[in-house]
Structure formats: structure tokens, C-alpha cells
Amino acid sequence: MTKNLSITWQEKNKTIEAVWQSEANTAPPKNVVIADDTTNAKVAYKLICEGAGFLYKGDFQNAKQLLQAITRKVDSKPIVAAENLTQAFHQHRARQIQRANITNKILIELNHGACDLKRAPDVKGAVTGALITNAKLDKVPAKMVLSLRELLGMVGAHEWRKKGVQIDALSANIHAHYGVYSPIRGEYLELINTANLGNAKTAFDIGTGTGVIAAILVTRGIKAVIATDNNVRALNCAAENIEKLNLKQYITLEQANLFPDGSKKADLIVCNPPWLPAKANAPIEHAIYDPQSTMLRGFLSGVKAHLNDDGEAWLILSDLAEHLGLRTHEELHKWIANAGLSVIEKIDIQPKHAKSSDQSDPLYPARVKEITSLYRLK
DSSP states (O other): OOOEEEEEEEEEEEEEEEEOOOOOOOOOOOOOOEETTTOHHHHHHHHHHTOOOEEEEEHHHHHHHHHHHHHHHHHHOOOOSSSSHHHHHHHHHHHHHHHHHHHHHHEEEEEBBBSBBTTOOOHHHOOOOOHHTTSOOOSSOOOOEEEEHHHHHHHHHHHHHHOOOEETTEEEEOOOOOOOOOOTTTTHHHHHHHSOOTTTOEEEEEEEETSSHHHHHHTTTTOOEEESSSSSHHHHHHHHHHTTTTOOOTTTEEOOOOOOOOOOOOEEEOOOOOSSOOOOOSSGOOOOTTGGHHHHHHHHHHHGGGEEEEEEEEEEEEEEHHHHHHHHHHHHHHHHHHTTTTEEEEEEEOOOGGGGGGSSSHHHHTTTTTTTEEEEEE
16 A cells, blocks of 8 residues: 655645545645636646645536647647657657646646536545555545646546446456456457367456456356456456456456466466556556567566466567557567567457547557467467
8 A cells, every 4th residue: 555645735725635535646736826716727827837736626528628638738748750650659648648647737636536626527436446455555544635637537436436347258348447447358268268268168368457358258268267357446347347257266366466376277378468668657557568578578488387288378569669669579579589489370460449539649659550460389
């Protein structure tokens, strides 16, 4: 449990203190300016760029409008033409991070998890779901300050958690918790649902997230699955989904960096690691970004020791990094060979997500070529 930081500000000639909440673990701004419905977006933007945080005390919907105005100012900065896709990617990431750093300076105060501003929605359930049920805090603080952007993320995640994502392979919905990546890119699940299982009776699901892969493996006939993750939120999320799917007797959850503890082995070991070797700016981004391909290389180098005789490893990976010049095809196959593994089959599928057809995306020339593959490794 992370020790809570505090944030202080001056209001009506008094020093006010509250618990500081930041999903990205950023430090609270030292200079806090009180904002209201008269706050000018141009002035606010200038002060935010100088490091100030704006604690909103007016109408909640007007706070959202200020956030949108600040976001437009960040996005209106001219883009320097990139010489290649690698440079375009790094520029794109730098802009994303800058946008987050600036827009996260619009702050909201919560009292016992509720927002007291005029026209504010009921956010208490979303805040509780994000912080308490995911084991980040023991209880919602009496007074807490967080960015409006983060609060809106909690509210959005809460609604998605209730609704869930339809998974065709399960004929059921999977419900992602706040901070756990939702399986909205379903093409990789199609690969897992159709690849040849052989005679596999036991399996490991490495980096289980919502538990969706483990659930698909069980529905395909593997009745002993160990699903691992190093994120407590993910394990809580997977446990809830597995319970709803009535698969608890077949799946064991274990907190681990990669593989289950001890000398456990399996007939099949599945991993869908983050696909881009770059720095994550927030915990949720670890599902996408894998600095130095650490998880990918760790899986490949360690999987052989955990396979039963004649066992098989499935690596599900997008080749977007190759099209962006962040990793080469040769590097990946060198890591596979160095791990004492060989590719016995490679099954490909084209992405169907919206970005793959969005020509306004600066990375579109790479995305349009992207292929997601399931590598069967022996």
C-alpha cells in the first residue's frame, strides 16, 4: 500500500490540506490556484505550463469545459514533420505525455469520495471502485484531491466495468476494472480460440489481466490453468470475471512477475505481452508499452524451463514495433532461437480496431500494415 502524499493550498486565508491522489504517481503541484467559472483558459494554460495546479471550485460542467479548452491549446501546437516513422512515434509519445502532464493540472476536490460541485455527477461508486476494491487504499479519504482527467477516467471505467465487453469465444462479457486493460482488441482472442491445442491438459496464462485468456483456454477444454499477474488490480479483476463465468474450479490465480513460483510446469504456456518497446507514462499503459521489451524477452528466455516434455508456448504479438522501427523481425527471431525455441507455426490476423483505419493518425502508415501473430513455439 503506497503512502499517501498530501497537497496544500490557501483558501479564504486558511491553509487547507488533503490527500493527493495520482494514478501516475506524479507529485502534487506546489502552487495551487483556485479556479472557478470566471477562470480564463488562456491565463490558466500559461500558469499551468509554469507548474501551477488549478483547483476548480465552480460548476462541474464548466470545469470539464476548461479541461477541454486546455486540451485544445495543447493539441493546437504545430507538429514538426517527422523524417521517418520511428521519429513520428517518439514525437507522438512526447505529445501524449505532454498533454497528460498539462491537462492533469485541472484539479477536483472530493469529500469522502463525493464531488460537491454544482452539476457534478455521482462519482462515489466510481472512486470507490477504482481505489478501494482494487486494494490501493483501505478507505476513501475524508478529503482528497485528484486531477479532473483522472476522475473522468474513473467514471468512464466504472461504466465500462458495469457494461463489460462481449467476448465471442466465451459467449459472455468480460468486465475490466479501473487500471486493467480491457480486451477490446479482440483479434488476438480469435487466434487463441482457434490455434491447435494438441493434447494440452494444463496451461499457464502469463500476465492474465482480466482473465480472458485463461477463461478461453478452459472453455476449449484445458481444465487446469494457472493465471499469473504482478498487478493486484488485475488479479482482483480476473477473480471477479472467473467467478461470474463459473470457472473458479479450473483456474488458479497467482501473483508473480512472469511464471508461477517453484518448479511448476505446464503443457501450454500463453503470453500476450505489451507490443511496443517504449516507456509507459501511467500504470494502465504497461499493457501497451514494454520498455526494452523486458517482459517479452523475459518470457522467451524463461518459458522453456516451465514447459512439460513436448510442451508448447504461445506468444501473441503485434508487429507494429517492427513497422515503427522500434524492434526488428530479426531481433525477435534471435531471442526465440537463443531461448532454445523454434517456431512450428505462425498464425496471422489483421487488426480490426479503429486506429488501423484512421488516416488522420500520425502512425497510420505503420498501423495499416500491422499484423497480430500467434507464434507456436517448441
